[in-house]
Amino acid sequence: MALTVLAGKHPDQQGKCKLSRCFDPGRLAFCRDLSNALLRHPKAREHPELVALGFWLRDSHLRQLQQKSGTDSPGLVRRPLGLVLHFAPANVDTLFVYSWVCSLLMGNSNVVRLSSQASVVTGLLLDVLNELFSRPEHTGLAEQNSFVNFPHDDPAASSLSLQAHARVIWGGDDAVQAIRRLPCGPRCRDIPFTDRYSAAVINGDGLDSSNLQSLAERLWRDVHTYSQMACSSPRILFWLGSTLHREALWSAVGDLAGGEAWEMARLNEHLVVSQWLEAAGASEAPAQLGQFSVLPLSGFFPEALKNHPGQGLCYLCEIDELTDVTILDDRCQTLGYWGVEREQLLNVLETAPIRGLERIVPIGSALEFSPWWDGMDLFAHLSCFTVVQ
Amino acid sequence: MSETASGNRELFDRDLEALWSADPYVLSQADKQALIMPLLSWLDRHHRSACPEYERVARLGFDSPVASRLEDLPYLAVRLFKLLSLKSVDDSEIFKTLQSSGTTGQSPARVFLDRRTSQLQSRGLVKILQGSLGKARLPMLIVDSPAVLRDRKLYTARGAGIQGLSFFGRDHTYALDEAMQPNWEAIEGFMDKYAGQPVLVFGFTYMVWLHLILPLEAEGRVLKLDQGTLLHSGGWKKLEDQKVGHDEFMQRAQHSLGVQRVTNFYGMAEQVGSVFVECERGHLHAPVFADVVVRNPSDLTPSPVGEAGLLQVLSVLPLSYPGHSLLTEDLGTLLGEDDCACGRKGRYFQILGRMPRAEVRGCSDTHQGGL
16 A cells, blocks of 8 residues: 555554544644644745634634534434544645544544645645644544545555545545545445535625725635635626626726736636637627636526636626526535625525525635535534434 | 628638748738738638627627737637637538647647638648748658558548648658557668658657657667758647757757758647748748737737747638637747848747646646636
8 A cells, every 4th residue: 555644643553442522622622732833833924724724723713613513402412423534635725624623523533635736735734733743742633643645546545445434525526426436334424525616796786985995805805715716716706786886896806916926827718718608609798807807697607617717707697686696506605795685695595496505605704614514514424423312 | 701701702812812922931021911911800800700709709809890910800719629619611611620639638629621721721831831841842751650640530630730741742651650669661661762862751749759769769770861851840848848958859850860950840730831930040930921929928918029928820821710810828939020040031939838727726636627
């Protein structure tokens, strides 16, 4: 087996039968230390995703999550599941930490298979983890967590998969299906995170010169993180109501985008997608290709969302009513909103027969990870319940 | 085709005919532009009226329908030929469909040719290459496998290139076998027959490198084609990956093949016929019926001489498909106009290789970044 250990113990040497309680104080303490280490890391400023992770791991936030997870039902005892095998995504560097921490807090032992395309951020994270695991108070955790790498076709994949009680699988649709075909035990649970896209809806009626900059900043935060290639970044903007300040909004976002160091190929990618959609008759108004590119669509085209080039381009689709957002298909994960009442959105969800749309969040927080992701409750999926009557 | 466009067709044909009569490199850029701008503008109108996809892109993406400079003409991103079927003729008039090999994971580009466009392409190629190779047909060693031409259904750009160039040679000898290994018997036979005579060796740059130069070096052999010319074309991407530059390729080709002249040209499946040949100074030259514009990759505005950017290629030959003005994904630098030391007039430039594609980022690890 060509398995390399990057942090923690070798999977074969993991301490058996040493599961913790859910929300075990020792594990919460580890998360606190991890949070501090990330927030104080000398390179943290260069990598805002590390800071975001550090904030997410704050004790107060984790306690909030614990409360929301609702385990205090009498007669219902939440217990760990066992060994959880994680397949981390290749390019969204910090994502694997979030789902790993959810599993950690449920008391499980973990093996995390990282992509072989190690990035700078992954390297920094592994350094931090190794340092924490070497501390005497965390040796117990080091024995139950392995961060490893092995080739896709390595026998390690099958042998670990057979031992796992749950598999957390990040990847494209094909990769996820390939991993799910690996042999596993009859009671093994799969938690697949596949290709998704996201959208946002803006009601222009509420937009004026006093709040325009704030919306531009929130929108930009959602768009530019991970070069807009994360599933939760909006690719299509639905526009309701007045278009009076719309151009001003685009130029405010463009100003924010001006400082971004994009890839050289970026604008050509935008040109290819805009000409492709124009030629195909999917766009009937000129595209604005620039620091922030806006490409008007004359309807909903699933192909346009699948072939989105990222790097600061949004499709624009005008709608007459909020319920029109339900033309999105079940691949849509997150809907950001601005200028729209939360109650209206709840109303749409209750009345429209839609699939997908598993997160509806204010614009500006699309990338904030939560244990309720892709329609799943990670805490529930990564633990089991015993009923005591 | 609309009434007016076809009415102007005769004018187009007459002006195009005038281009053939001149040497491809004698006109100054100003004189040349005055000749080809009306032709390119006519092609713009022709494709707007005959190809609805082109019409929509040109109308939505480009300001003015009347262009006075090369730089103002609409252009299509060359990748569109991989994504769409773009043609300006009825299906019944399609004479052959050219298909690029296409990189893994992408559909190949398709270029639809009617008889007239195909003829213009051959004529263009002859016009340009006769200048470098002379009018006599030379014994020709083709650095490829005969299998590449065998599959008639799949008319690949590689096959088309070989077929187009075959016109300049006789006694066509394939240097490689079906397994892309040197066919030593054929090569030696060719050498014995034509030692000391002018010959033409043609192949795609990477094929010549990988399947002829490297095997020759590995076997310690040299060919003695000292009166030969090696004509090669095609991407440098794979050679760049192996850290082989232009000069090194040339030196090692000269040594292994024994040839004195090594001539590179730049061209693409989407504009067969209008090729840009390298001069003695190592510069690529635009012939009279084609031209280049370099654009800044960050805003697509035209770049001045000396500034690297994305290469746009223009050609008056594509009638059956909207390929007269294409934005390539190759990086190049315009080196000057009318003042190359070789004496050729018009624009000259150099190619710097493919523009690096954006790094794929996303929650998925197999998704190859869309289109």
